[in-house]
Amino acid sequence: MTAGGTGTGRTTAVRARGVAKTFGDVVALDHVDLDVEAGQVHGLIGPNGAGKSTLLGLLLGLAVADAGRLEILGTPVGRSLVVPAGVAGFVDEPGLYPSLTARQNLTAFSLLRGGPVPDVEEALDQVGLRDVADDRVRGFSLGMRQRLGLASAMLDRPRLLVLDEPANGLDPAGRRHVNTVIARLAEAGTAVVLSSHRMDDLAELCSEVTLLSTGRVVFSGPVEKLAAETGDLDHRLRTTDVTAAAGLVAATPGLRLVPAEDRTWTDPEVLVVRGPAAALDALVARLVGAGIGLRELGPVVPPLEAAFLALTADDDDDDRDGDGDHHHDAVRGAA
Ligand SMILES: Nc1ncnc2c1ncn2[C@@H]1O[C@H](COP(=O)(O)OP(=O)(O)OP(=O)(O)O)[C@@H](O)[C@H]1O
Numbered sequence: 001m002t003a004g005g006t007g008t009g010r011t012t013a014v015r016a017r018g019v020a021k022t023f024g025d026v027v028a029l030d031h032v033d034l035d036v037e038a039g040q041v042h043g044l045i046g047p048n049g050a051g052k053s054t055l056l057g058l059l060l061g062l063a064v065a066d067a068g069r070l071e072i073l074g075t076p077v078g079r080s081l082v083v084p085a086g087v088a089g090f091v092d093e094p095g096l097y098p099s100l101t102a103r104q105n106l107t108a109f110s111l112l113r114g115g116p117v118p119d120v121e122e123a124l125d126q127v128g129l130r131d132v133a134d135d136r137v138r139g140f141s142l143g144m145r146q147r148l149g150l151a152s153a154m155l156d157r158p159r160l161l162v163l164d165e166p167a168n169g170l171d172p173a174g175r176r177h178v179n180t181v182i183a184r185l186a187e188a189g190t191a192v193v194l195s196s197h198r199m200d201d202l203a204e205l206c207s208e209v210t211l212l213s214t215g216r217v218v219f220s221g222p223v224e225k226l227a228a229e230t231g232d233l234d235h236r237l238r239t240t241d242v243t244a245a246a247g248l249v250a251a252t253p254g255l256r257l258v259p260a261e262d263r264t265w266t267d268p269e270v271l272v273v274r275g276p277a278a279a280l281d282a283l284v285a286r287l288v289g290a291g292i293g294l295r296e297l298g299p300v301v302p303p304l305e306a307a308f309l310a311l312t313a314d315d316d317d318d319d320r321d322g323d324g325d326h327h328h329d330a331v332r333g334a335a
Helices: 052-059 102-113 120-126 142-154 172-187 199-205 223-227 242-251 277-289 303-311 313-317
Strands: 011-023 026-037 041-045 067-072 087-090 160-164 191-195 208-213 216-222 234-239 270-274 294-299
Touching (some): 026 052, 026 208, 041 052, 052 067, 052 087, 102 142, 120 172, 142 160, 142 172, 172 191, 199 223, 208 223, 216 303, 234 277, 242 270, 242 277, 277 294
Parallel strands (some): 041 191, 041 208, 160 191
Antiparallel strands (some): 011 026, 234 270
């Protein structure tokens, strides 16, 4: 492998330092740092317009940065739209030939790229498209095109795979195929950088995530660290005795009931409780001790989603006009 070594035995697939990109007045990327190692699945998340596709486009050589340093597979990427061999993927939707069948598309791509003829059948199989291999791509749904795009990208056994929202339009079976393919590639040493709006995919696939907000990195680190970034979460509590449970919540140090008017839903049988995990544990012990049945206790909003919302909460006041008045302090998760 020719990718740059870090000196720690790991291999760096992407190293970005202070990468910036503007479109007119719009600051799409504002001095972004990114590190992705071989064999790592790294998720890019952030609200619409945060800069994810722009960053992925730089990794694919679809555009060049205005400032900063970018190294891909150990090679510095300068001012030209050239990235080293071994990089594959797509931004927005994969480019496919609509008048050709799925199989013909893959064969055409492998011929265009030259080199050894890859196993087209195996690629079709892995993304679950063998049954429609002879259908024209013109009639394919978005999810099928996404899967074919992934099959095309994996033909070259890339060392860096870049995918823009690969879960877009996928049904549950398609999602399983795609996630399995991505996990297998990473196991074999491919570095994968993908964007997603799906927190469940991130939790399942990614070891590390970078959260962008209005072009800036507001978090970068392990997924579990991001989930822990929020304070005390609101929890739904359903028991066999709502009145007695409310009394026990009030009597448990560190816990408080969230008033019904603060919620977007009402269910008289469900209490919303806020407090640290240890206090919730104490509450469960009290409920059990009092002979009250516990039917449900879980976060109202999943921890990853809560962290995302908390760290991007200022987006309405964003600072795309470049006057330097940003609202976030980047959080760096310990790797
Ligand atoms: N070619 C372009 N010309 C002008 N503005 C652009 C261009 N590409 C991106 N932008 C702007 O740059 C910002 C970042 O866009 P980008 O597509 O990278 O965000 P994103 O995080 O991928 O969003 P989404 O989740 O909606 O796909 C947005 O404000 C967008 O309007």
